[in-house]
Amino acid sequence: MTRPLVEAVIDLDALAHNIAHLKATVAPAELMVVVKADAYGHGRVQTATQAVRCGIRAIGALDLDTAVELREAGIGPEVTVLSWLYPPGEDFGRAIRARVDLGVSSLAELAAIADAARALRQRPAFLAPRLHLKLDTGLHRNGATAEVWPALVSAAVAAEREGLVRTHAVWTHIAEASEEEDTRALERFLDGVSVARRLGATVNVRHLAASSAGFRRDDVRLDLVRMGGHCWGIPSFDTTPDEMGVIPVMTLRAQVLAVRQTADGRTLGYVSAGYGDGVPRNVAGRTAVAVRRMQHPIVAVERDHLVIDATGSHLAAGDDAVLFGSGAEGEQTVRRWGELSGTLGDEITTRIAARVPRRYVGGAQTQEAQTR
Numbered sequence: 001m002t003r004p005l006v007e008a009v010i011d012l013d014a015l016a017h018n019i020a021h022l023k024a025t026v027a028p029a030e031l032m033v034v035v036k037a038d039a040y041g042h043g044r045v046q047t048a049t050q051a052v053r054c055g056i057r058a059i060g061a062l063d064l065d066t067a068v069e070l071r072e073a074g075i076g077p078e079v080t081v082l083s084w085l086y087p088p089g090e091d092f093g094r095a096i097r098a099r100v101d102l103g104v105s106s107l108a109e110l111a112a113i114a115d116a117a118r119a120l121r122q123r124p125a126f127l128a129p130r131l132h133l134k135l136d137t138g139l140h141r142n143g144a145t146a147e148v149w150p151a152l153v154s155a156a157v158a159a160e161r162e163g164l165v166r167t168h169a170v171w172t173h174i175a176e177a178s179e180e181e182d183t184r185a186l187e188r189f190l191d192g193v194s195v196a197r198r199l200g201a202t203v204n205v206r207h208l209a210a211s212s213a214g215f216r217r218d219d220v221r222l223d224l225v226r227m228g229g230h231c232w233g234i235p236s237f238d239t240t241p242d243e244m245g246v247i248p249v250m251t252l253r254a255q256v257l258a259v260r261q262t263a264d265g266r267t268l269g270y271v272s273a274g275y276g277d278g279v280p281r282n283v284a285g286r287t288a289v290a291v292r293r294m295q296h297p298i299v300a301v302e303r304d305h306l307v308i309d310a311t312g313s314h315l316a317a318g319d320d321a322v323l324f325g326s327g328a329e330g331e332q333t334v335r336r337w338g339e340l341s342g343t344l345g346d347e348i349t350t351r352i353a354a355r356v357p358r359r360y361v362g363g364a365q366t367q368e369a370q371t372r
């Protein structure tokens, strides 16, 4: 088998390690693994399936396409799959059929969900969808404002009495930008939970924190913490994966295609990954690639390849270059890449092009290379 020019190796054992560590950290709160944006480039079906194998019973999907796809891939109804972002005119019937939990931010969404349930309720297999009513606590992304909140809760309770929906959870998303702002958001959230209960809603689960606050603050964990970045081994605050006890899951590898001498006596290596593969151009001059456990500074990122400075190194065509990974072969982590190039590590993994094959290693069994 010829080696691919570039590949993203996804270590399912590292994912299992991270999940075990994060589960223990947030316990007794439950851990929801968020696999939006194709699991930040790691592959939504494979990582969600591995998460379920690791005992995870809650998956955050963001959109309904992803949520329904996970169900079709075999993630059963014992696992909560939550969707919360919808285009106008969304078909909620497929969500109800697939037993997807629905985040609800507005009266219009609630009305559309109730309509879809009304159309399906005569079917023998009908089960009223579980709702996660979303309150805006200051981020202003989505969620009902405090003014609309009582009306949204009351409408959900009325739909529940008709047998169309089940009230189940109340949630919000906090900014995780400042401790004070998060504390205020927590207070507003708990007020919103009280209002919901007073108006007759069932609140089995309260959730508001993502990776950053959920890892650092026990007061915001409540019943469930939604984590994306940390599951992939990418710290979302100022620390290293080692320090926080996680292992980067993605390793980006490419081949050294050629080695050339320049007129001024430098040696340059050409590595088969470029911005067409999603390597950001602005890592040039800032980050390095490991070959034979030695770091080689990136000089330039072109469309199909990148140029590294190999002066004084014994680089040869056919060598394996590690762009970023766990650090096991002397490479930088993607968190470090993000830090050095002014972005987030999870932006870098998310943007690795779909055409770059993902190869899954570890897990129950090692699978063959697969391109999505």
Ligand SMILES: *Cc1c(COP(=O)(O)O)cnc(C)c1O
Binding pocket: 034, 036, 173, 209, 210, 211, 212, 226, 227, 228, 229, 230, 236
């Ligand atoms: C993306 C997202 C998360 C996960 O965020 P991380 O910082 O990657 O853990 C959690 N909740 C919601 C609503 C999100 O959109």
